[in-house]
Amino acid sequence: MDRLTLLNLNSNKIRLLEPYISMCARLRTLSLDRNMVPSIPKEFCDLTQLTDFSITNNHLCMLPPDMDKLSNLTSLRLQNNALEGFPPTFTKLCNLTYLSLRHNRLKGIPFNLGGTDKSLGPFLQIFEGGLQALEYLDVSHNDIEIIPKSILGL
Numbered sequence: 001m002d003r004l005t006l007l008n009l010n011s012n013k014i015r016l017l018e019p020y021i022s023m024c025a026r027l028r029t030l031s032l033d034r035n036m037v038p039s040i041p042k043e044f045c046d047l048t049q050l051t052d053f054s055i056t057n058n059h060l061c062m063l064p065p066d067m068d069k070l071s072n073l074t075s076l077r078l079q080n081n082a083l084e085g086f087p088p089t090f091t092k093l094c095n096l097t098y099l100s101l102r103h104n105r106l107k108g109i110p111f112n113l114g115g116t117d118k119s120l121g122p123f124l125q126i127f128e129g130g131l132q133a134l135e136y137l138d139v140s141h142n143d144i145e146i147i148p149k150s151i152l153g154l
Contacts, residue, residue, distance in 0.1 A: 002026065005049075010034055019043040033057055033077075045069040056080050056100075068092035079103050079138070086110050091130050098136045106142040114153025127153025 006029040014035040022043035029052040037058040045066040052075040060081035068089035075098040083104040091110050115127030134154050
């Protein structure tokens with residue numbers, strides 16, 4: 001499996017994503033839609049060539065803490081799960097352009113989603129870091145109560 005670049009496991013009855021998934025070092029696209037996966041092993045974050053990851057319609061409650069290791073990720077589809085929050089490193093996915101989080105249990109989005117506020121007064125909005133490359137964001141159908149100011153940095 002050292003040459004595998006695309007793996008589609010959609011519409012199965014997968015309940016466990018095994019840690020050995022990390023052995024697919026050249027994997028660029030991974031799709032696990034419509035399964036029963038409740039969690040992602042930390043070894044998943046060793047898939048550093050991954051650009052497109054989709055795990056919609058599962059039972060996902062949390063994301064692995066080392067998400068920032070997936071620095072080549074451009075598209076992340078997490079809709080229709082049970083996510084309630086994000087790991088601290090989530091906003092370090094600097095190449096992410098597409099993010100779908102609709103139909104989860106999110107009460108908020110990361111305060112630094114669009115970067116850290118480095119504004120010089122009310123008229124000069126400057127944000128550093130965050131998901132600066134983001135072009136598409138869908139957080140509809142959640143329990144979000146507050147939109148952070150950093151969204152202006154997107």
